[in-house]
């Protein structure tokens with residue numbers, strides 16, 4: 618990481634609204650201008666940062682994550698990911714960016730039913746056109762990294778919630794994406810599994826991955842280096858915090874290509 622490198626995420630005057638007329642919801646609006654008009658959200662995230670996005674229900678967290686992850690487009694404003702203005706990309710180019718640059722982890726795991734852990738983790742590599750022997754090698758390495766090498770043949774209904782989420786983390790990291798985006802990754806987990814999954818995410822960040830995690834929980838935000846708070850679609854605080862929990866050294870490695 619060099620000081621001269623531009624931030625991996627650059628957001629300028631970004632807004633997102635749903636609906637029209639009186640029914641318009643300004644999910645992301647930023648501060649208000651003199652006439653009450655939304656000025657939009659501005660945000661830079663440096664490569665290798667570990668950001669927690671907090672805020673009450675409906676404050677715009679998932680809307681922000683969907684835009685950061687190129688799953689949705691802003692109503693106005695600009696979003697540069699790794700220097701590319703994603704507003705200029707078509708649907709096919711966006712899906713390429715998602716596949717190459719971003720790993721997603723969702724609260725509900727989003728695993729494919731009746732499919733083995735190994736096949737789940739191989740899936741993004743298949744989309745990326747990686748040949749089968751290499752796919753298998755990298756998927757097994759990713760499962761090993763999350764401590765599930767011995768569960769490679771298990772289907773989701775044969776795994777605990779924590780194990781399912783670790784499969785989802787393996788799937789998110791197997792393509793060695795620049796950025797990991799997680800929306801309430803521990804929302805459905807007990808405290809033990811939460812610590813396990815957060816330990817893995819900490820390790821990925823220690824290995825250089827940029828991490829953005831959306832959470833309601835202080836326990837989760839405590840792991841991040843920076844905490845951003847949203848209220849009604851605007852960033853109201855952005856605080857850098859001393860890192861409390863360090864990852865176990867064994868996890869501080871990447872699953873390289």
Ligand SMILES: Nc1ncnc2c1ncn2[C@@H]1O[C@H](COP(=O)(O)OP(=O)(O)OP(=O)(O)O)[C@@H](O)[C@H]1O
Nearest residue numbers: 635636642644672673674675676677678679680681
């Ligand atoms: N597809 C949609 N159509 C209309 N309104 C939407 C849509 N998605 C989100 N909203 C509205 O935008 C606002 C922000 O929603 P968002 O999902 O980003 O909140 P959140 O902070 O993730 O909340 P939670 O903590 O409950 O997940 C809410 O008022 C929500 O009702």
Ligand SMILES: [Mg+2]
Nearest residue numbers: 678679680800
């Ligand atoms: Mg949400």
